[in-house]
Amino acid sequence: MLETAAYIFVFPILSAALVLSFIRLVLGPTLPDRIIALETIAVISVGMIVVFAIATGEGVLIDLASVWAVVSFVSIIAFAYYIERWRGKP
Amino acid sequence: MAGETVILEVFIFVLMILGALFMLVAALGILRMPDVFTRMSCNAKSVTIGLGFLLFAFMLHFRELGVGSRALATIAFIALTIPVASHRIGRSAYLSGVSLWEGTIRDELGEALKGTREGPHKEDAGDEKR
Numbered sequence: 608m609l610e611t612a613a614y615i616f617v618f619p620i621l622s623a624a625l626v627l628s629f630i631r632l633v634l635g636p637t638l639p640d641r642i643i644a645l646e647t648i649a650v651i652s653v654g655m656i657v658v659f660a661i662a663t664g665e666g667v668l669i670d671l672a673s674v675w676a677v678v679s680f681v682s683i684i685a686f687a688y689y690i691e692r693w694r695g696k697p
Numbered sequence: 698m699a700g701e702t703v704i705l706e707v708f709i710f711v712l713m714i715l716g717a718l719f720m721l722v723a724a725l726g727i728l729r730m731p732d733v734f735t736r737m738s739c740n741a742k743s744v745t746i747g748l749g750f751l752l753f754a755f756m757l758h759f760r761e762l763g764v765g766s767r768a769l770a771t772i773a774f775i776a777l778t779i780p781v782a783s784h785r786i787g788r789s790a791y792l793s794g795v796s797l798w799e800g801t802i803r804d805e806l807g808e809a810l811k812g813t814r815e816g817p818h819k820e821d822a823g824d825e826k827r
Contacts, residue, residue, distance in 0.1 A: 609706050609758070613713060620717035624724035631727050631736075639733045639790035643740055646782060647727055650744045650775075651720050657751045658713060666764040669755065673771040676778070683782040691789035 613662040621655050642686045649679035705757065712754035719747030732798035733790050741783035748775050 625648060632644035653672050660668035726739035752772045756765045791806055 609710060612710050617713045617717045620721050624721040627724035627728045637733060637795050639786055639795060640736065642786055643727055643733070643737050647723055647740055647744060650748055651724070654716065654720055654748050654751045657755050661713065661755055661758050666759045666761065669764055669767045669771065673767060673774065676771060676775055680778040680782055684785055687785035687789040690793050693793060
């Protein structure tokens with residue numbers, strides 16, 4: 608029951624959120640807009656991994672979710688560092 | 698026992714829907730807000746709350762020590778790192794001279810950095826139309 612409910616209700620909402628943030632990633636007028644959109648996409652994909660783990664009953668996928676969260680945080684910090692060092696055209 | 702299981706599944710489902718809706722609100726916010734800083738502000742909070750709801754539903758669904766403790770550690774990590782990352786992005790965006798929204802009524806970082814060596818490098822960003 609929970610598996611069907613997740614596939615019918617939760618995954619379409621998360622996919623709509625992914626599409627909306629991808630539109631901002633394409634449109635974004637400056638570089639920090641695109642980085643914020645990338646951060647949102649990374650967190651939404653972590654949420655999709657968690658919902659997929661609930662739907663399939665594979666509890667091991669939480670390791671993948673936590674590692675993906677760590678990697679996205681480090682990449683965001685690196686992006687911010689290089690924007691701040693760049694000092695020019697954002 | 699079956700009734701308790703059904704109640705727990707309904708509760709997990711409600712938590713999952715709430716988390717997904719918070720993530721949809723975050724995506725809608727970064728699509729509709731007018732500025733880098735307002736986008737970042739509405740993004741960080743709702744994404745943190747949404748992922749917290751999803752991971753709490755995960756903990757309630759599995760109810761094992763090894764898996765649930767990892768989910769709890771992931772919640773703590775997310776709640777610690779997403780505000781830090783958003784603050785870094787906002788500060789570097791301000792210092793690299795991204796223009797504010799025209800309806801902004803207060804710019805405290807600009808007042809604090811006035812006269813110092815740092816500050817928004819508006820003179821470098823002469824070509825605003827990119």
